[in-house]
Amino acid sequence: MTDQLSQAELVRQSLKRRYRKEWRFRTYGILAIGVAILALVILFTDIISKGYTGFLKTTVTLEVPLDPELMYLDDPTDPEQIRMADFVAPLQQALLNELxxxxxxxxxxxxxxxxxxxxxxxxxxxxxxxxxxxTTRTMTFLANTDVEVYVKHKDDEAYSIKLSDQQQRWVDELVDRGVVESSFNDVFFSSGDSRDPSNAGIAGAIVGSLLTMLVTLCLSFPIGVAAAIYLEEFAPQNRWTDFIEVNINNLAAVPSIIFGLLGLAVFINLFGMPRSVPMVGGLVLTLMTLPTIIISSRASIKSVPPSIREAAEGIGASKMQVVLHHVLPLALPGMLTGSIIGMAQALGETAPLLLIGMVAFIVDVPGGFFESATVMPVQIFLWAGSPELAFIERASAAIMVLLAFLISMNALAIWLRKRLERRW
Amino acid sequence: MIKLKTAFASVAVAGAMAAVSTPTLARDTINIVGSSTVYPFATVVAERFGRNTDFPTPKLESTGSGGGLKLFCQGIGTQHPDITNASRRMKPSEFKNCQSNGVKDIVEVKIGSDGIVIASSKKAENLDISLKHLFLALAKEVPNKAGDKLIANPYKNWSEVDSSLPNKPIVVMGPPPTSGTRDAFVELAMEGGCGEIAMIDSMEKKAKEQVCHSIREDGAFIEAGENDNLIVQKLNSDTSAYGIFGYSFLEENSGTLQAAVVEGKEPTIENISSDAYPVARSLWFYVKKAHVGVVPGIAEYVAEFTSESTWGNNGYLVDVGLIPLERNARMQAAKNATSMKTMTGEELM
Structure with a gap:
């Protein structure tokens, strides 16, 4: 009797301790989430506060006197005259008229x-x-980068203003008169890279990313799905398939730069494909995303209940009919989700592209799979390393564009899963 | 299900086609590789060239001087680059490598100089330092007080090296060993400094080189990565630190940073181009003559690079921080470049 009482007493005594323990455990969890959210908030505020000015351009709108004598030009269709003509003089004259x-x-x-x-x-x-x-024409030009930095950041100590006092007074006057204006930076979305920050844009990198991703998608999705179906549905269980399975799982964890080395050795050195082209980039990223797609496709094939297969086989469907008519459609949402996540990973990849020459200064927007191109993360990397301060805001703006792409890809994956997934 | 099948089939066919059709294209874009120090200058020239002529804008890869020369010397043919930039001169071994791979005719162009600065925030005390003291502050091993044997660098404060220096802990951020800037810094500053120390100078060549080229690893020298912007940002937030990087970054950040005076010379354009400032190096590019006429625009690009309005005293490269050659040297270099005078290999010896 006394023994039982002390048992109950023991439990009561330990109760407080156990509650405390649970409370501590939950606090740790909340703290962990708090730290994660804090890190995210710091990252986003830093990028957005540095980068939002990258979406603004500074323009100068002038009444330009296209005077033949000023330009030493009387026939604009003659290339020889065009080469010898002075196109700076009319701009100087127009500014002189404004000031x-x-x-x-x-x-x-x-x-x-x-x-x-x-x-x-x-x-x-x-x-x-x-x-x-x-005639005299009203034309809008981009302002000089130094002017842009002055207009945007004159109160920011981190930027050094390179205009003379006299030039600063002129710019202030031009801003007051509405000649110098800031507006949405369409140049950023319509032009390729430039060494002059005010002319630099991300269009070349976006097109390069799209071309590379297209190659990756067209190769890695069919190959990955076919490999997954074969391994899951048709392959015999033996030492060979075990070996292949272990290798696929290992490949998923290989650092991406290794795939770059492989791409350099095989596609460029062995097959003689050109450097810096989206085709090779896409092939390398295909190698990188294949394991991800195979693993997720196999998981989603596995999650199709055996009863479906058995029912199909029961009414006399062949193995291939079972797979193509029943298993594959049911497993497709999971495969798509896995592929999209694999593609999102590939979209943000720089390291393997370094080795195949896609980390390069390329001005012209690429027009095909075999034209030199970079991708968005590479563009960010290149701008972040440039000496010009005005590139820092461009780099942050490009990060925002890249994040927007990644978030929408992940949102698409979630939407597909929500919409197509079936639960049993 | 038919729909699904056709969708699958079309994706698979598209994929297969993309994989199989790999045409070997004749290239019409100039490919340039090489030094990350020359990159900011060469990109400006390339972009101007692309905008002002009918030729496509050349493609530039920043591979480092050594990596660029390796790619350049791999052979003749459009899969190999046409031009490589270097922040040091080609080595005789690299010239030999080029020759044995069939790259016989190479045109060498010296484009100007770049200074390496030791900078700090304007809020910090500026350094006025000799190369010898710089070596003593940053070397891994230095002679002991008696001067008879080498010990691990004991100096924690600048003032311990010499009383004329600030009484502050030694904190210097600089590039990692993979960087050309680091190579040049070690060669020009560290080696120059250790040559002034009699004890090390009397050592045999191999051992001397070992001592002169080793930078301390006890935390006083921080390897800050290839990104010079990172060093600039850190200097602005940490006023006790000094940073090592190229002159163009100093000029871009002249509002917030100041540069150390080395051997009594400030890193100004005049001092660097006249070689008075001791930590300066020359920049070069090399052209594969066999590609001239095969890849369109190479001769025109070289002409653009070597014109007065590009690399002259008032040229646009000066605006981005290039320190031009002196006029006579420039004129001679331009003449050799436009006439495509090839190297003999003798000049490197």
């Missing part, structure tokens, strides 16, 4: 407010519209 305080001797200093490729833009537009010669 009553500036004097003729300031032309050179004024010209520095214009983008380094403003003269090229003027030349191209004049070549396209020869009849503009002799």
């Amino acid at each position: 009553p305080t500036a004097e003729k001797g300031d032309r050179r200093e004024l010209g520095r407010l214009m983008n380094s490729y403003a003269a090229n833009q003027l030349r191209d537009q004049l070549q396209a519209n020869p009849d503009w010669l002799g």
